[in-house]
Amino acid sequence: xxxxxxxxxxxxxxxxxxxxxxxxxxxxxxxxxxxxxxxxxxxxxxxxxxxxxxxxxxxxxxxxxxxxxxxxxxxxxxxxxxxxxxxxxxxxxxxxxxxxxxxxxxxxxxxxxxxxxxxxxxxxxxxxxxxxxxxxxxxxxxxxxxxxxxxxxxxxxxxxxxxxxxxxxxxxxxxxxxxxxxxxxxxxxxxxxxxxxxxxxxxxxxxxxxxxxxxxxxxxxxxx
Numbered sequence: 001x002x003x004x005x006x007x008x009x010x011x012x013x014x015x016x017x018x019x020x021x022x023x024x025x026x027x028x029x030x031x032x033x034x035x036x037x038x039x040x041x042x043x044x045x046x047x048x049x050x051x052x053x054x055x056x057x058x059x060x061x062x063x064x065x066x067x068x069x070x071x072x073x074x075x076x077x078x079x080x081x082x083x084x085x086x087x088x089x090x091x092x093x094x095x096x097x098x099x100x101x102x103x104x105x106x107x108x109x110x111x112x113x114x115x116x117x118x119x120x121x122x123x124x125x126x127x128x129x130x131x132x133x134x135x136x137x138x139x140x141x142x143x144x145x146x147x148x149x150x151x152x153x154x155x156x157x158x159x160x161x162x163x164x165x166x167x168x169x170x171x172x173x174x175x176x177x178x179x180x181x182x183x184x185x186x187x188x189x190x191x192x193x194x195x196x197x198x199x200x201x202x203x204x205x206x207x208x209x210x211x212x213x214x215x216x217x218x219x220x221x222x223x224x
Contacts, residue, residue, distance in 0.1 A: 009050055015213060016049075019069075020220070023049040026069045029059040031094050033077075035102030037061035037111055040068055060099050061108050063091035065115070069217035075200040076135075076192050078167045079127035079214035080105055087117035090216050095171055097137065101144045105171045109178040119179035124186070127214060128199055131191030132156065132166035135203070141165065 016023055027040040028048030038044075038059040045068055048055035056062070062070040063082065070092045072079060078100065082091035089112055093104045109119045136158045145152050145165075154169040168187050175185050192199040192212075200210045 005051070012049065015215075019215070021069055021217070025067065026071050027062060027064070028055050028071045028073075029062055029094075030055045030057050031060055031072065032058055033094075033096050033098040034058065034060050035099050035104040035107055037063065037091075037093070037104065037107055039111065040064040040066065040070060042066055042068070044068070060094040061091065061104050063089060063108060063111055065089055067218055067220065069215060072214045073211035074127070074129065074192075074214055075202045075205075075209055075211050076130040078129040078171055079212075080108070080171055081125040081127065081214070081216050082108055082112065083123045083216070084112055084117040084121055085123070086121050087112070087115060088218065089115055089117050090218060092214055092216050094214075095167065097141055097144075097165065097167065100167055100170050101141075101148050103148070103174060105174040106178055109175070109180070119175075120181060122180050123184045124175050124180055126168050126171055126185070126187040128188045128190040128192050128195075128212070129167060130193045130201065130203055131168065131189070132164050133191055134193035135165045135167065136162050137165045138162055145170075 024046040026049040027044045036059045038056050040062050065088050072092050072094045077096035080093040080095050091108050093108050095104050139161055142163050154166040155163045158164045193201045193204045196204055
């Protein structure tokens with residue numbers, strides 16, 4: 001919020017250029033810290049890539065079979081990437097604590113299953129985000145997780161009335177529960193709050209800090 005739209009667009013153009021991509025072939029969601037997921041089709045091409053006015057509203061997850069690139073932004077929340085090579089499906093989820101408690105990771109894999117993609121054939125990656133070393137949460141968050149999950153091994157003791165929350169593990173356990181093999185799950189294990197020299201952190205730097213881009217697309221076909 002408050003960023004110069006022209007500067008944002010210029011930075012994105014640098015990113016697209018680095019990836020030999022075009023803004024018209026990128027899709028971005030609004031990111032409302034929820035768990036709604038949208039299947040991106042060719043009719044969505046370019047939405048949100050240059051302006052917030054055209055983002056896909058009310059969603060925190062995207063998946064597609066198309067050649068479109070899916071993009072999301074993070075500054076402590078967890079980026080979760082999904083790839084099913086046999087079914088040519090990709091997905092990206094913005095999994096903050098609300099999205100995680102809303103089981104956005106499980107919901108993404110349910111969408112994959114509906115597309116004929118068995119989670120056993122899926123590969124997933126959990127990117128850098130705030131880690132269990134730094135993410136202390138209060139009773140409201142603790143209660144939300146204990147109401148939604150039968151077991152909460154990703155919560156550990158914090159100071160009085162608080163707990164340390166391991167979002168990496170919460171999302172990894174959901175991937176396993178859905179049927180993704182352990183050897184097909186990769187976790188970066190890098191805490192954004194510990195490494196503000198390399199990453200942005202809302203918790204450490206406040207709401208006006210920058211955002212990291214998460215990005216996934218099918219490998220473009222290249223001519224020999």
